Amino acid sequence: MPLFFPTVVLPLVSAQFKCPEKFGSYEDPKQCDKYYECDEGKATEKLCPDGLVFDPLNRKVNKCDQPFNVDCGDRIELQEPHSNHLCPRKNGFFAHPDESVCHVFYNCIDGDAVESKCPTGLHFDEYSGTCVWPAAAGRTGCGEKQESLKDGFSCPKEGQVSDHGQVLAHPKYPHPNDCQKFYVCLNGVTPREQGCPLGEVYSEETQRCEQPEDVPGCEDWYKDNEEVKQLKGKKRKE
CATH class of the missing domain: 2.170.140.10 (Chitin binding domain)
Structure with a gap:
């Protein structure tokens, strides 16, 4: 259900503002939460509810919206705030x-x-x-503790973005010294060490476990591993 914010009506008809049209709502040139309602060419000065600002591009009847949705441009002035402990402005x-x-x-x-x-x-x-x-x-002094693993790995604060520009919920990162291992950051902050199946290595490019020969730098990871050699030998016989 959409929220309804009653418009604050100032008591005086504006003698200074000239209506561009006989009817309509028009922004004040200096104050972002002030506007004028024109009726038969007469302008009534009004204010948006404290905390909201006027958006002349809004097609709705009530053109007052959240500041982060509106480009105020040079309209930098605002009404005096009506604040309390948790609300710097009423809305x-x-x-x-x-x-x-x-x-x-x-x-x-x-x-x-x-x-x-x-x-x-x-x-x-x-x-x-x-x-x-x-x-x-870009906030500083935040009290949240960053969790780290025993080897010192902690999840990068900047997170990861997919090829489509979507922020990944559980980004993955390669282990710096072990081709078989990688890290998963749950919700972007909680690190967990994971490992590929024996005989495979982690690919940062595909973010999956792949054959060593397909991952640059990890081609020879299992060259001296007898267990992997035995597994490959069994697969050839099958």
Whole structure:
């Protein structure tokens, strides 16, 4: 169900603003959350609910929207905020007031805050109003501890992106010294060591276990492994 934010109507008819058309809603040239409602060529000055801004390109009747959805351009001024402890403005999506808590945010509706949490490993970004990888959010001082394995491997903060531009939920990384092994980062943050079946090696290019001769640098990984030689001998006889 779409949220309805009542428009704040200012009491005076604007004598300065000239309506481009007899009817319609038009932005203020300086203040992003102020606009004018024209009726028979007379302009009534109005304000969006605190925290929302006016989008002249919005085709809806109510053109007030979240700031991250609107390009205010040179309209840099805003009304005075009506804030409380969790809501810097009465409406919008806001980060936790403790800067070290990066995965918790609040959806404020008319001053009432609803707490939400980002999926594991992601941080809330106020500029986009969404949860993103820590590197994209660019927040500092976050209190989340980065888990590491005994060999020192920890999941890179920037994550991995597929060929189609999608962020991989469980990215994989090659082991630096062992062609048979690789790492999986669950939800991008929790590292787990995995291994290919005996006789195969991990390919960073395909992100799968492949035959050694198909993976540059790992062609001779099993050359002195007697168990692999026996397996290959059995396959030839079969």
